Amino acid sequence: MRARYDGFLLFAAVVLLYLCSMCSPLYPINIWDDANCLLTVGRAMKHGAVLYRDIYEQKGPLLYGIHMLAAYLHETSFLGVFVLEIVAWTATLMLAARTMALRTGAWMATACAVLFGACAMVGRSFARGDSAEEFCLPFLMAAVYLLSAESERTDGTLSPGKMFVCGLCAGCVAMIKYTALGLFVGLCLVQAWACFKSGGVARVLLRAGAFLAGMLVPVLPWVIYFVANHAGKDAITAYFYNNIFLYQTQERTAMDLLRDVLDAGRRNVLWALPAALGTLYAAWRKQWALPVAALAAAATVFLLGKVYPYYPLVLCVFTPLGFREAGRWLEQRGLP
Numbered sequence: 001m002r003a004r005y006d007g008f009l010l011f012a013a014v015v016l017l018y019l020c021s022m023c024s025p026l027y028p029i030n031i032w033d034d035a036n037c038l039l040t041v042g043r044a045m046k047h048g049a050v051l052y053r054d055i056y057e058q059k060g061p062l063l064y065g066i067h068m069l070a071a072y073l074h075e076t077s078f079l080g081v082f083v084l085e086i087v088a089w090t091a092t093l094m095l096a097a098r099t100m101a102l103r104t105g106a107w108m109a110t111a112c113a114v115l116f117g118a119c120a121m122v123g124r125s126f127a128r129g130d131s132a133e134e135f136c137l138p139f140l141m142a143a144v145y146l147l148s149a150e151s152e153r154t155d156g157t158l159s160p161g162k163m164f165v166c167g168l169c170a171g172c173v174a175m176i177k178y179t180a181l182g183l184f185v186g187l188c189l190v191q192a193w194a195c196f197k198s199g200g201v202a203r204v205l206l207r208a209g210a211f212l213a214g215m216l217v218p219v220l221p222w223v224i225y226f227v228a229n230h231a232g233k234d235a236i237t238a239y240f241y242n243n244i245f246l247y248q249t250q251e252r253t254a255m256d257l258l259r260d261v262l263d264a265g266r267r268n269v270l271w272a273l274p275a276a277l278g279t280l281y282a283a284w285r286k287q288w289a290l291p292v293a294a295l296a297a298a299a300t301v302f303l304l305g306k307v308y309p310y311y312p313l314v315l316c317v318f319t320p321l322g323f324r325e326a327g328r329w330l331e332q333r334g335l336p
Helices: 003-020 033-046 061-073 079-100 106-122 132-153 160-174 182-228 232-247 254-267 269-284 289-302 311-332
Strands: none
Touching: 003 079, 003 106, 033 061, 033 079, 061 079, 061 132, 061 182, 079 106, 079 132, 079 311, 106 269, 106 311, 132 160, 132 182, 132 289, 132 311, 160 182, 182 232, 182 289, 182 311, 254 269, 254 289, 269 289, 269 311, 289 311
16 A cells, blocks of 8 residues: 555545544534543543543543543644544555555445445434544554454464564554454454464464463553552442443344344445455355454444443444455456
8 A cells, every 4th residue: 555545545535534524623522421421521631530430421531531632632622532543544445445456456445445435424323423432443453453464464363573563453443432342353363263273382382372461461551540540449439340240121022133233234225235245245255254353343333231332333443354355346347
């Protein structure tokens, strides 16, 4: 991918977010309560409040750290959040373009990446912008890119260095919203099986150690932060115990699950359909890491309790798998 294409993806991220995110200067007021809550916590942290101890919320500390940074950029509006959304989406689009460039030319990959961003942002799961899922996307997309690259070049087994990077991304996701870790669960299962077949237990342990070491990098600073501020118990209670045992109380049947899946597909059809088709095609090509990761990610979205409209957004990282095959088909026919 050439630098000028990356510049175009930055421009595309700015334009798309300007139109679609309520954090954009285009909107005189942001009416979404979640976004207002996130920035309120970020402001409180900027002024010295200790997360979970002095101000209660149930999402991950990195998400509030991002909003604390947004408050430093501009405390009295969502402009800082808008800037950080641009950073997150630019990284996501660049990684999506590189994923597609594994099977298409650079120009086609860039065009498809812009289309992917537009489809994701007009879908219902984007909500009004500024969700935990949105800030997870760069880390999830990085894992999809690494899996795709290795599946194209080798048997799909990631090196220890790449497992470390995946662990680093997983740690960031865990500190934003740990229920979005399903993709990494699938990734680890496939890598464990592939490494066991090719090198036995020693190879599995080496990859597992690299993954956990990477995961520790973004997690450890927050552990130190909470311990230093005597807020360790508050963090465990607010982020883990309450989310697991108090937050989800609604019983769901198989019909509820089916309705949630169909509703998510209908409301996000522009990215959900190519994501499903691309994942199925990867399975047909026997690139099992991608469909297993997709199934594990979908399981954590739909099986852990009530499904809010923005939950499925994390699944859009599989959309480039479908768009790249469409782009490859066009290129083979001399288009554009």
